[in-house]
Amino acid sequence: xxxxxxxxxxxxxxxxxxxxxxxxxxxxxxxxxxxxxxxxxxxxxxxxxxxxxxxxxxxxxxxxxxxxxxxxxxxxxxxxxx
Numbered sequence: 490x491x492x493x494x495x496x497x498x499x500x501x502x503x504x505x506x507x508x509x510x511x512x513x514x515x516x517x518x519x520x521x522x523x524x525x526x527x528x529x530x531x532x533x534x535x536x537x538x539x540x541x542x543x544x545x546x547x548x549x550x551x552x553x554x555x556x557x558x559x560x561x562x563x564x565x566x567x568x569x570x571x
Contacts, residue, residue: 491568492540500535502528506545516550523554527561534565 504524506517524543528535535541549557 490542490544494538494540497537500532500537500539500541503540503542504545505542506549510545510547511550519554520545520549520557523552523557524561526554527558528565530558531562531565534562535568536570539568 502525504521506520506524508517510520511517524545543561552560
């Protein structure tokens with residue numbers, strides 16, 4: 490989900506990985522770390538003033554960190570500039 494705050498503040502990000510994705514917290518935390526790293530590496534692609542929430546699905550647990558980071562980058566490239 491992407492929300493435009495109509496200001497020029499730094500973009501903010503949230504990551505939701507529920508127990509429905511995986512019961513083990515170690516797997517959920519790995520996914521959150523991978524999502525966070527993907528955002529960190531692609532931060533220059535994001536226009537200021539946006540709030541974003543990444544909601545993980547079950548299939549993400551089977552992906553490597555590199556695959557998750559690549560998907561985050563692909564998503565962030567699709568966001569239009571203000």
